[in-house]
Amino acid sequence: MTVSAHRQNGVASGFIALMAIAVSALAASCWHPTFDPMLSASEATVQKLGDPTVYFTAENVQQWGLDNAWFLPPMVDTPAVGLLVMDMGAKLAFRSIPTIDTINHTGWVNTASGFEIPNTMSDAYLAYAAPDGSSNAFVSTHISEAQIVQMSDLSNSSMVLPGTNTQGSFGIGVVAESGPTATIACYAYDALSLEPEYETRTAWSGGTPTTAFTIDPGTVLAFSSAAQVTVPGKFLAAGTYLYLSCGLSDGSRTIFRWALATADTIEPIQYTEDYGPLIGALSDGRLLAERDGIISVLDANLVRLFKFPAGTLRFVHERYDSLNARMKVVFTRTFFVKTSTHDDIGTLKVEIYEIPTADLANLAD
Amino acid sequence: MRYRYRGRILALVFNTIAALAIVAPIPGYSDDEGVRVMARCGGSGAAASQVSLAAALTRSDRLDAILLAPAGADIVEEAARTSCELAVDVSSETLPSGEARSSWSILDTLTGAVLAQGVVEGPEPSERDLADFWWIPVVGAAEAALPKVTRTLVRIDGYPGTVITGQAGKQRGGLAEGPLVIPDTGSLEIPLRVPGTYPWRATSPGAYPERGYFGALEQGASMIIPRRPIRPWTLEAGLYMGQFPDFWAMRSLGNDQWFLRFGLTQFLFGLYLVDEQYLVQTPSAVLSMPLVQPGVGIGGYLLPKDAYLRPYWSADVFARLLLLHDLSPRLDTIAPMGIGAALGSEWSITERATVFLELGAALYPFCNGFLMAASRSGYDSGPMAIVYGTVWFLELPVLRVGARFTL
Secondary structure, three states: OOOOOOOOOOHHHHHHHHHHHHHHHHHOOOOOOOOOHHHHHHHHHHHHHOOOOEEEEEEEEEOOOOOOEEEEOOOOOOOOOEEEEEEOOOEEEEEEEEEEEOOOOEEEEEEEEEEEEEOOOHHHOEEEEOOOOOOEEEEEEEOOEEEEEEOOOOOEEEEEOOOOOOOOOEEEEEEEOOOOOEEEEEEEEEOOOOEEEEEEEEEEOOOOOHHHHOOOOOEEOOOOOHHHEEEOEOEEEEOOEEEEEEEEOOOOEEEEEEEHHHOOOOOOEEEEOOOOOEEEEOOOOOEEEEEOOEEEEEOOOOOEEEEEEOOOEEEEEEEEEOOOOEEEEEEEEEEEEEOOOOOOEEEEEEEEEEEEHHHHHHHOO | OHHHHHHHHHHHHHHHHHHHHHHOOOOOOOOOOOOEEEEEEEEOOOOOOHHHHHHHHHOOOOOOEEEEOOOOOOHHHHHHHOOOOEEEEEEEEEOOOOEEEEEEEEEEOOOOOEEEEEEEEEEOOOHHHHHHHHOHHHHHHHHHHHHHHOEEEEEEEOOOOOEEEOOOOOOOOOOOOOOEEOOOOOEEEEEEEOOEEEEEEEEOOOEOOEEEEEEEOOOOOEEEOOOOEOOOEEEEEEEEOOOEEEEEEEEEEOOOOEEEEEEEEEOOOEEOOOOOEOOEOOOOOEEOOOEEEEEEEEEEEOOOOOOOEEEEEEEEEEEOEEOOOOOOOEEOOOOOEEEEEEEEEEEEOOOOEEEEEEEEEEEEEOOOHHHHHHHOOOOOOOOOEEEEOOOEEEEEEEEEEEEEEEO
16 A cells, blocks of 8 residues: 655645735735935936035924925025025925025025915926125016015015016026026016017026016017917026927927027927936026936037936026136035924925036936 | 734734744654553562563564663553553462562553553462563564554655654654665665554655655555755745835755755835825825845745745845936936845745745945935835934834646
8 A cells, every 4th residue: 555645734724824915915004115216326326426506404393395395506606695495386485494504514494485486387497596695586477476585584575477477488587697697587478469579688686577578569589389388387598599388279399499699580409308407507608407306518519418317306506616617516415304203294305516518418318 | 003903903914924833844754663662560479570581581583672671660651652552460469378470461551541461470470480481471472462553664755865753743653763765776665554544754865845645454455755856946926015016036956955046126016005094195005116126135044945935035136226217227316226125935836936024124225314204205105114314224023925727
């Protein structure tokens, strides 16, 4: 007689094991990996930028509104104040950082004097520091309104921008000039007159540009496709061209380019947004576009020169370094670490990085 | 509150698995063969000679070994413990008439039943009498009782070198206490009581342990020990934190006691089931992040393959590889690598398939601990705790569930 082996089944043990596995899987299903692709992307470039020019932490900061917040410093070598821009999509909230101790690397977020404004421009809103180094910021989030905000106390002056009150598509942007000034460009499509118009103001150094932006009656733009523009975007005067990065009524996105000298007579060239919407331009005429945390540096014909991962590293402006008589590109990185398991408070850390504009290609990936 | 609740569930799960691992049977070992008899002779007088009784029993060619019962011990229990088939218990005395009397009984060591009993009476025996004839009725009765408890030779065929033992926690029946080893001939004959059922377990280098029950129902019964060579490769599909599928291949080493493994934990696709919150947009149930973690590791099993639950430990080293759109794959500069350690247990559901559950921790050395903490501040991070320093970051518990398939 032959007796073959057979396994003994631990039915009860197996059942318990399966139940344990099922319960464990359910218990763990809300876990998020310790990974933020935007933060990791920024770190790759930060290591090329080297040590931050200024960095500071602020303790016991409320987490509310900080998921997509960024820091706007004044255009000086060592910022002692700044503006915290809390981007919450349909609205922006502002907090002053009235003091920055650059020795001990500490700062203070003044939550008592913040204010909020609606944002109709999605990511194309404008928050730009005054080129003269004063602690003023120019903020525009709507076709008909802009503000000059004092960073230290958030006192602000409202203005009409542009002159027309008619609702239509809109674009605005600021590009640094080779010095402590910048060029502001603004585009508006008058929904009543059906006329696309634009205005540029060069050599803006700061203060209130209210009178500079009375577009209506402004310069008419040769733009037969103006009615198709439904999503506002950056309108930039860079080099000898005007650029409008926007969304169209069919859901696509595009970039229009006019030659500045013939913008009122010759229709624009239309480009696809191969590298994402334009986020700014440099004093040398190069353009910056960003998609999925990757910043692409483009030439005037929107051909990519190089790219680098930016993630949470935000291009905030280009400033004039008077000491060395050169332009510098300024980035800031802002992130929050929760320090309490029960309350949404934690530590806010802000880093400011600078690189000479001429060396920007060193960041190429 | 929700985290604490889940934490208690995890603790319960861990304790359950640990308890099951502890109570899982462990292999046992034992010895012997041949017909053994345990003898005891007490009382008074010349006939109370244990030595002469043992000598008389030894002279029987049907009895292979005579063991003397330790003083004070229960003879049946002691005989059963030492695998004796019979126990011979004698009590002698000197009667007032001057004659000697030895009352004897033959006992079944398994049941304690009296198989035969009687009395030897006569004039006080001399030493020669004791050697010549006094114990003849006792020896005869023992030999006569032998068929009632006797074993017959059964044959066991198996791979040379296979070690056969009983099963821990089970009655051996008549199976030997010590391990049996299949000789080079591949066949072994051992005496076993027939009929009988014998739980057995067999181990052989390079093969999985086997176990079963041998039903020796008739004379000449035989058993073949099967042999399943160890399959070196196992594929593993798991769910990291019960959410993100990961894939590993394992190479068995050291007679299936150790393993090397390599594989990939990925976060390109996974589940993310968070509770709805007021004024907060509920994220998609499917989470995709451009991060994969290829790794290698080692591990060891704490129990053999045939254990109901098979606990193990493992340690892995992995890289954090970014797959950012429009960029070449690269190491995460915030935390380029990590080390994982886990304790787990697996349960066989078929011959080649097991399910497993493991709990552990992940340590990220050489990282920016502050940035790692910032990487998770904006999310509902579930039932996981973190500790970090300037250049390290620790998260625990890391939970994995899944299944393994041996190729």
